[in-house]
Amino acid sequence: MEHRELKQAGLRATGPRLKILDVLHESDDRHLSAEDIYRHLVEADEDVGLATVYRVLTQFEEAGLVRRHNFESGHSVFELNSPGHHDHMVCLETGDVVEFLSEDIERLQREIADAHGFELVDHSLVLYVRPRRNE
Amino acid sequence: MEHRELKQAGLRATGPRLKILDVLHESDDRHLSAEDIYRHLVEADEDVGLATVYRVLTQFEEAGLVRRHNFESGHSVFELNSPGHHDHMVCLETGDVVEFLSEDIERLQREIADAHGFELVDHSLVLYVRPRRNE
């Protein structure tokens, strides 16, 4: 029940918000741009404006429902904020996105921030890779 | 001699390119947006167009003279491609950028890419931090 998901996040359960959340849940691709989501909605004959998609995604981000990434330049992509944190590996040749998690790296990051007198709030780690040739 | 630096990179040593490279070398802040560089030039009464700044920075990036980052959304920032690689820590309260390097993290990244059947080509790691309160 996505209605509940929105209320718990402190947001009114409006039509556009429900539809956008649904696209995020149902899409094969976990990582979608605002334009991607807008296209899904138009194709499904849902009447939602692009401006609303941007506004709603920003609210979702503030509410912790989604995370925003800026992998390469140009535009942002959004993904549902799944309970488990993870980082991303992007294949430069195929565009595939693989999620991974390294507790060692997570710990090292906290230690490094700490050593510089800071507290780690968040981080962004993206590995750019290409298929390994079997030599 | 920045003239030489450009020739070695395979670029003609034109006025605008020398001036932009100079701004990158002389600026206190290592990380500058195209607009930042343009502003420096205008203040120094140098007659260089913003479009040229963008074109030259892109050429510099392709030639390996600078690196482009997309820390937050909206705009790119550029820094001279110093010989030693490093990652970045951005303070959310002051905007300060601190550079750091962890050989452990570098190694773990290669291992992770490898474990997924990929070869690590590049990566982006940014820690978002805030000043640690002394409790």
Place this chain on the structure above:
DNA sequence: ATGAATGCAAAAACTTTGCATGACG
């Protein structure tokens, strides 16, 4: 009913491109 959310269109922010002119080697 009432304040919040939406759609549309216009604007803003950032970056790229077309074209005539000017500069490097």
Place this chain on the structure above:
DNA sequence: CGTCATGCAAAGTTTTTGCATTCAT
């Protein structure tokens, strides 16, 4: 001199905003 590079202005992208209308509670 022949390109290649530049400046300017115009166009392209992505994202935000103003405002009248509609919707959720």
